[in-house]
Amino acid sequence: MSTRQYGTFVVIGSGSGIGNHVAYTFAVKGFSHIIPLARNDWTYNRVCFFNAARIVLGGLLESVETIEENFETTNIALYIVAQWAIPRLRALSASSAAAKSSLLVTNSLLYANPIPQLFSLSLVKAAQCSLVMSLAKTFNSSGIHIALVTVGGAVAPEKLESKKYC
Incomplete structure (x- = not known):
């Protein structure tokens, strides 16, 4: 995990595929707040x-x-x-x-x-x-x-x- 801290990362379209993987990557890189947003049952x-x-x-x-x-x-x-x-x-x-x-x-x-x-x-x-x-x-x-x-x-x-x- 990155030692550098960033702010908030909002994922619009946070389904089980790309959205989740991108959110994970940004969390690993040091974003301290991940906000997933979706339009279906994932919510x-x-x-x-x-x-x-x-x-x-x-x-x-x-x-x-x-x-x-x-x-x-x-x-x-x-x-x-x-x-x-x-x-x-x-x-x-x-x-x-x-x-x-x-x-x-x-x-x-x-x-x-x-x-x-x-x-x-x-x-x-x-x-x-x-x-x-x-x-x-x-x-x-x-x-x-x-x-x-x-x-x-x-x-x-x-x-x-x-x-x-x-």
């Missing part, structure tokens, strides 16, 4: 994808401030996003039988297998897992798919962009 599918985390090497007895900052980034921010997104996703799901809505949250295996050098991240990912599972138990029955996207290892940015678009 009934909305996904709120939460991928915020701080990865800081440290030890088991690192500063409380580091843990607090990581907790705010990974859990408090997710909680605020959930407060905003869930009523909207629930309303969308109730609007049509064709409507599909999801809140997806990236996580890792650190909640089950903590790494002492990533103690703070391990701690907040365990809390995040608990939050997402609680949200799922509460809201999945109302038509919102709430789930973790579990990453089982280090992410290599050079492998994320397997295709080049021009």
Whole structure:
């Protein structure tokens, strides 16, 4: 993913083909806000994808401030996003039988297998897992798919962009 940050990218015609692929490419290149617009049933599918985390090497007895900052980034921010997104996703799901809505949250295996050098991240990912599972138990029955996207290892940015678009 690009370290350079750009603004908003609006995709008019965001179907499952070119529109999605172009939006993905612009997101990888550093656009922080992607707004998909479409004219058909695709508009009934909305996904709120939460991928915020701080990865800081440290030890088991690192500063409380580091843990607090990581907790705010990974859990408090997710909680605020959930407060905003869930009523909207629930309303969308109730609007049509064709409507599909999801809140997806990236996580890792650190909640089950903590790494002492990533103690703070391990701690907040365990809390995040608990939050997402609680949200799922509460809201999945109302038509919102709430789930973790579990990453089982280090992410290599050079492998994320397997295709080049021009």
